[in-house]
Amino acid sequence: MEISENALIKGIKRFEAPSDRVIRGIGDDGAVVDMEQGSYVFVQDAMTEHIHFEFAFMEGYDIGRKAVYINVSDILAMGALPLYFMVTIGIPAKMSYRDIQQIYKGMRRAAKEFDILLLGGDTTETKTDFFIDVSMVGKIVTRHYFGRNRAGKGDLIAVTGVLGESAYGLSLLKEGRTDRGLMRFIRRYRAPQPPYAVWKELVKHDITTSMMDVSDGLIIDLEKMMAESKKGARINLDQVPMPRLLKKESKESLALAGGEDYQFLFTFPPHKREALSSITEMGFPISIIGKVDTGKGVRLFEKGKEKKIAQKGYEHFGDTA
Template identity: 30%
Template sequence: MKKLTDIGELGIIKRFQQRFPVKSPRVVMGIGDDTAILKGEKGGYELFTTDILIEEVHFRRSSTAPYLLGRKSLAVNISDIAAMGGEPQYFLLSLGAPPKTTLDYLDQLMEGMLYEASRWGVSLIGGDTSSSPERLIINIALWGRVKKKEVLTRSGAGVGDSIFVSGKLGSSAMGLKLLQRGYGLQGEELSSPKGKGKPPEEPHIRECLASHLSPEPRVELGKAIASHHVASSMIDISDGLSRDLMNICRESRTGAQLLKNRIPLSEAVLHLAAEQGEDAHQFALHGGEDYELLFTVPSDRLRKMEKLLEKGLPTPVTMIGSITRQEQGLTMVDQEGNCQPLLPGGYEHFVPHKI
């Protein structure tokens, strides 16, 4: 008998998609993108998304401050709305907690959510609570909105489009590796592995841990890209650059070519990877949870994109490749000019992982 590990996360999603066909004329986009899209009032669209965080799957309490966990649980949902060019509005919270969880822990968790909600003007309007035998479970469902003419999906990329990404990549994946090595961040306090003193590279370690534990949703950037009508497709990088670019290619029925030397990496990732004798690009390509925006721009909109860059964007963006024909697949050109197939890595549920 087949198990979930035999078909993976994508296979599971497809099974639900096949058995639950969309019947309502209000549904513009169902399963298969960062959010669902429904027809709203006055010609606008409503956006719905949900994400779940499970202890020992997505986080460990021993290395994650409850305040930061509260922020992240809402931020990852807000990032989905940002990827559609939308604005977050309301959320529902479902919380499963072991009965022995302290009230102080719960209060700090709420403070983190409240901070993130206040930043983006999002209101909590309901939810559910339940006891959980051992592990903390946080599920958030978020509602947002976007103008009909500004909504962006994964399926609009075309051959010849340029590929852009915001910010710098790889810090979150490096932060996860540091957590696995025994580092932690509790508020402003950096904890080191047992038996080790204060590390000389503390600023780099702190930066990567913060990137993983408290991601920054690019709401203002997403709205700027959408309102200026420069992009043909967009997604947020939650599962790694290679896998999320593959998601755009699959939905758009295209291929893509990345330029390795154009992929933006933070100084912290470059420093720590070199120290460990590793390729910093692997953290950017296959790490995940950067929550930066990955988007494509058609050639006839590049001049408009250049003008937008000249005016300044809320977050810097970098051109890292181009969209190609579907039969060319996903490829990457290295520093020597050699073009090789790029196999998608990144995070996939129902495949064994360490956190």
């Protein structure tokens, strides 16, 4: 395609019909709709063979789990709890009934972890490649939805967990490195369970102003957040959490642009810093990596000096930005 994914989404947004019931529409991890019983979030995320995964690297069970996890991640990032989901799968002739069973077993496992129910969906035939497309609904449980458009001037920028583990796991599989000591990275790639426990603490202490999950890469995702919030950001690369092995092997770019971390990137006001510290003291890994300002885009600094990087993350319909 001749345009980027972001440009395509902007073009599609022009077809969005305005409604008083739609609190947040196209341009976020999910859409927020106001109903009589409260506000609900609707998300949809697909995985396509040869684009998002290879059967050589992932079994059907892992694909099923991951398909649910990435949608749960979007629901949580909007400040909601997941409730129900539906799934459509495209099945090529090369796949067996057992293959499909394993995928649904993986989905059932992930659904049980978050107490969500499969309601149905659709099945269709494809000529060559398998795909799985999950739609999910959740209910807002926070004071307001999180979203990408609520970052404020002076807010601090933070991220949960460690970045680059999933991308490093994929690189290990491509290199045929499956040593026992490296399997945790491969497991993170195959089954990126959202950090639900730390999310609950962030919600409990009412800390965040905006939030999204890191799916395409830290830098490109932060650029999306700042664009939606009409703000800029300064990031201290020295504070970005990553595995020691990435630095040892000079693969720091995987933490900045590798993607598929499914950790939470969020902003919060400085006066909430003490509350955030109380969460980290409980053992939850959270790193403050920067600050929101009135500029435009994302500026990167390392050891006090501004730095430019060529690779910012993954974008469909084009090379990595």
